[in-house]
Amino acid sequence: MIRDLNESDRNQTIELVNQFYRKVNELELDGLFRIRPRAATKFTDIYFKLIGTGKVYMRGFFDESELVSLLIGRIEEKPHLEEERSLFIDLAVTKLGKKKKGYMTSLLLDVDLWCKEKSIPAMELRAILQNEEAIRFWDKSSFERFYIRYRKRIR
Numbered sequence: 757m758i759r760d761l762n763e764s765d766r767n768q769t770i771e772l773v774n775q776f777y778r779k780v781n782e783l784e785l786d787g788l789f790r791i792r793p794r795a796a797t798k799f800t801d802i803y804f805k806l807i808g809t810g811k812v813y814m815r816g817f818f819d820e821s822e823l824v825s826l827l828i829g830r831i832e833e834k835p836h837l838e839e840e841r842s843l844f845i846d847l848a849v850t851k852l853g854k855k856k857k858g859y860m861t862s863l864l865l866d867v868d869l870w871c872k873e874k875s876i877p878a879m880e881l882r883a884i885l886q887n888e889e890a891i892r893f894w895d896k897s898s899f900e901r902f903y904i905r906y907r908k909r910i911r
Contacts, residue, residue, distance in 0.1 A: 766800060769816070775852060812830050815863060822851075839878050843867070843878075844880050845881035879899070
């Protein structure tokens with residue numbers, strides 16, 4: 757079942773966000789890009805504070821009472837573009853051992869409807885190239901590669 761996340765889901769949300777952050781920190785990146793301890797708690801709490809604004813999508817797929825997948829995004833205002841605004845997906849993650857069961861696909865269908873209701877014409881996200889599992893997933897999804905983001909470490 758898909759539903760909005762709320763404060764009673766805080767611990768499960770932090771656990772799932774932490775799972776994603778641990779995965780990112782295991783990747784061999786540039787040595788500088790590392791997620792700090794307790795970042796999952798801060799990230800989750802910031803989004804919970806924004807829930808009432810109508811500017812965030814924060815829903816999860818629950819198998820009974822267990823949070824197995826979540827998608828968190830925020831509306832970005834873009835007055836300089838014809839689209840005017842989009843939904844930026846900050847985090848999309850499925851619990852280890854629960855992948856390939858359609859949970860994220862269901863959340864993506866739900867977020868499509870949410871965007872249509874709010875007249876949001878586009879969604880965007882970033883994926884770390886080293887996260888090959890994520891790249892494969894997004895390449896198979898209805899998302900298209902759109903632009904490349906470059907990074908340079910200053911030494």
